[in-house]
Amino acid sequence: MIVLTDVFSGYGKLQIINGISMEAAASEITVLVGPNGSGKSTLLRTIAGLTTVYSGSITMDGAALVGVPAHEIAKLGLAYLPQTENIFTNLTVSENLRMAEYTLQGGQRQARLDGVKAKFPQLERYLGAKAGLLSGGERQMLAMAMSLVREPKVMLFDEPTGNLSPKIATQVLETIRSLAKELSITVVLVEQNARKALEIGSKAYLLANGKVVFAGGARELLEHKELGRLYLGLKAS
Ligand SMILES: Nc1ncnc2c1ncn2[C@@H]1O[C@H](COP(=O)(O)OP(=O)(O)OP(=O)(O)O)[C@@H](O)[C@H]1O
Ligand SMILES: [Mg+2]
Structure with missing residues (x-):
């Protein structure tokens, strides 16, 4: 590949x-x-x-x-997830996901977002929270979710896994x-x-x-x- x-x-x-x-x-x-x-x-x-x-x-x-x-x-x-600064900490989780989908055609958006949210159920309850408040692991999940919206x-x-606990x-x-x-x-x-x-x-x-x-x-x-x-x-x- x-x-x-x-x-x-x-x-x-x-x-x-x-x-x-x-x-x-x-x-x-x-x-x-x-x-x-x-x-x-x-x-x-x-x-x-x-x-x-x-x-x-x-x-x-x-x-x-x-x-x-x-x-x-x-x-x-191709999606590249950098070592740091891979989410917008001043935006909410939901806004981050919307930033990720802005290049998609209108019709694709909701389906893609629903698919990604289903894959990362742990993000669901933080949709309205500022992404900067997420834990390290949750931030990583959000960064992955944002990339996946574009189906790479x-x-x-x-x-x-840098800076994350072993678990x-x-x-x-x-x-x-x-x-x-x-x-x-x-x-x-x-x-x-x-x-x-x-x-x-x-x-x-x-x-x-x-x-x-x-x-x-x-x-x-x-x-x-x-x-x-x-x-x-x-x-x-
Ligand atoms: N933007 C940059 N401009 C100039 N040199 C850089 C830049 N980024 C990294 N380097 C240099 O390139 C070399 C390799 O760095 P790189 O970040 O690729 O290593 P790494 O294997 O990812 O290290 P680490 O495990 O610490 O993340 C280093 O000497 C570094 O100083
Ligand atoms: Mg490095």
């Missing part, structure tokens, strides 16, 4: 991604892990059209993405798993919480200094003693 071939990218003249090739298969969860500053967020932003790409190619379902503006990439069915084919998640983090990851499984959404998941993410992922990439140092099965990486210890703080179990 998403294929990167020898991609070099960065911010202006500052090159961060140094020749990355990767694939995220349709309806699967592909996990990206790596130490702080290794380029995980930059790689997601690169796919979403938010960095400078110097060379290489990126395709989604065969369509070339390099050079396509971010809003056009979004229209092609691909979702890029940047550390959706809520597990719930958020379970929700992401269900998006891939039930809605056939292709997921690229960046996580600090390597163990939990690798447990729900199919394939995994380990990044260091803007390069791929491991590509393979998520479980394989989870059980790789040396890489896990060196880069992910995983203890052999």
Whole structure:
């Protein structure tokens, strides 16, 4: 679904991604892990059209993405959920959802909103509350709900469980798993919480200094003693 071939990218003249090739298969969860500053967020932003790409190619379902503006990439069915600031805290939950649907045709709106509200029943009772008052987990659910209104084919998640308690983090990851499984959404998941993410992922990439140092099965990486210890703080179990 998403294929990167020898991609070099960065911010202006500052090159961060140094020749990355990767694939995220349709309806699967592909996990990206790596130490702080290794380029995980930059790689997601690169796919979403938010960095400078110097060379290489990126395709989604065969369509070339390099050079396509971010809003056009979004229209092609790609949703990018940034690490922070992914909701409007000064608006109510209901207003946030309406912001998400404003590009849709009138007829589609109510059906989409109803579908999304059914998927996130925990948001229902907060519809009139300011989104800034939501807990971390609820904010993450709202951010997901806002993306889902547009029925994306691909979702890029940047550390959706950052700052969440272990219990809520597990719930958020379970929700992401269900998006891939039930809605056939292709997921690229960046996580600090390597163990939990690798447990729900199919394939995994380990990044260091803007390069791929491991590509393979998520479980394989989870059980790789040396890489896990060196880069992910995983203890052999
Ligand atoms: N907007 C920006 N402009 C310039 N440099 C940036 C920008 N954002 C990130 N960088 C730099 O790019 C490098 C990679 O950062 P990135 O945020 O992609 O890492 P990361 O793997 O997501 O780290 P973390 O785990 O801390 O989120 C870092 O050296 C960072 O300082
Ligand atoms: Mg990051």
